[in-house]
Amino acid sequence: MKRIVVSGYYGAKNAGDEAMLAAMLEVLADLDPELHITVITADPADTERRHGVHAVGSFDMGGILGALRRADLLISGGGSLLQNVTSRRSLYYYMGIILLALLLGKKVMLYAQGIGPVTGRFACHCMRWLGNRVSLITVRDEGSMAELRRLGITRPPMECTADPVLGIHPVGREAGRAILSSCGADGAKPVVGISVRDWQGWQHYKEILAEISDAVVRELGARVIFLPMQYPEDVKTAKTVAAWTQEECTVLADEYSTSELLSLVANMDLMIGVRLHALIFAGVMGVPMIGISYDPKVDRFLRSIGEKPVNDLQDITTASVLKEVRRKWAARHEFTAANADLLTQMRGLAARNAELAMGLVRKKL
Template identity: 40%
Template sequence: MYRILISGYYGFNNIGDESILRAVIDNLQDRLDNIEITVLSQDPVSTAEKYGVKSVNRKSIKSIVAAVRRCDLLVSGGGSLLQDVTSKKSILYYLIIMWMAQFFRKKIFIYSQGIGPINSSLNRKLTAGTLARVSGIVVRDEASKEFLAEIGVNSDRVVVTADPVLRIKRVPLMIGEEILRKEGIKINKEQLTVGFAIRERKLNSEFIEELCIAMDRLVTEQNAQIILIPFHYSEDVSVIEEIEKRLGDKVCSVKHKYLTNEMLSIIGNMDLLVGVRLHALIHSAIMDVPMIGISYDPKINSFMKSIGMKAMCSIYDFNNEDFIEEFNKTIQHKEVIKKRVQERLVNLTKALDTNEEMIKEIMEK
């Protein structure tokens, strides 16, 4: 039995990270024999039940040390763990887990992570020094590889694949239809149904002001149906409530938490998805739904580039006029866009096999 311990941002009701975990567990179990998986989680009971694996509390030092000592391989990732933009402390948490593994002479594998930005010079040195001693490094985009080279990691050791969520299979639309019905949302086939997955912590920002104007115009000028979809439930509910307060019954929203397959199906029922959340855009690509990406982080730009598209803008220079123009172009050319994205996905998902191939080599050494 080969014991694998997974470290990441799991158990926080962030559908993007939960989708990553679902994909990583499925890929490991499908492609590797005789393994036992344990996950460090904020909610270990829920994680164990959802994914059929062992799980321990990511905040319990005693539990973490025991799990690291027991494992044969620490898998760090996926997601954007090694960055200090959204949090200056979280990067140290993930590095400390790796230092524990190195102390106990365990093998470490970086699994399709998005690396950076790392602004602190100390964090850059610590990251480069730590990754110099791991068994394998796989990143999800070229920007991450370039960043690692910038901070001193040998680029010959870094392999580029894609976000692991891209390998999740498409799901039937009826699942999402039933969920939306229970939420009190009826899809009207006579209208364009536009989903919005918004990340914004400043409720009085110019972005929210312009976004509400854009939504209002979609409703009044194009008779669109607007559905607000929370991807990181605890963070996104407040911005959804703010938009509902401003626009009233011109918009509707998904009110409850859902699992990966359920969220995939909800998004599959959209005619177009406007996403600030990376994994909302990835879910759109999987479900063959045209998308408009709005960037708050380089990872959005990197993903859009990987599927042959560009982010329309960032949350800092969004305006409703440009959005309506982009919306109209996207709807007009939706079939061309969908074909291009699906062609890119074939190559991206094939590249993801590299993770398990490298782990298998590590296991056999």
């Protein structure tokens, strides 16, 4: 039996990261149903229940060491693990797991990573040293490939693929429709989703999003649904925005599974997203999207599908977002058809990550 250990930001109730893990496990299981996978996670019980895999705690060093000793491969990823913008400590944690695997003589793959930004001489030196000693690197966008080159990482095979979530199977609309019905948000009106997150305590963009929500209701006759991707933090942020609205809107206040969130997105006619994976979910389900950037990873994803953010959180204005809303709304039916071929290609690139990982496990690379 082949064994893989997966290290990432799992068990923290972040829907995007849980979707990445679900997509990764889905494709790996398709390639080898007998594969044994252990996930390093903040909440082992939740990860085991949610994903049906063995799990060890993020700081259970005995469990991590034991799992790595038995492993054929450490997968680090997906996600934006190797950066020190949102957290300086987490970069060293994930590099520490990689270092431990290397010291044990194990193969390491950086899997569909969003690399950087990495700042500071010492952090860049550590990244360069470790990055040049792993077995294989795949990144989810060209911006991450450029960051690898900037850091001086050149030795391992490197390939630009796509975010693992783009390889997940689309789902039906029924589960999402039932959730909306239970919230009293069903009916014949079109639906516009908004995904928000808190960022550095800023308030201005939340007031702007409240104005946008009101305008969407008034101009489009649509129902506005706030979708939480990080529970419960995004619920709190969405409620802050909703408190400033004058028109009716709905805040989804529960925690949802990956398949439930995908199904909810499938019921939307347009997604306005700050969260990266809300935009990726829209891509998977063929829903037109408008991205508002807070991090280079949002810009990079949108660029990969021929889009660009309408604003970032600092310079967001009601007028600029509404202009894009009107443009996308008028062409929303054409969007799905135009993006179908591109998303098929992206799904193939997302699956390529798992194929390369299994190549390492089977010693073909």
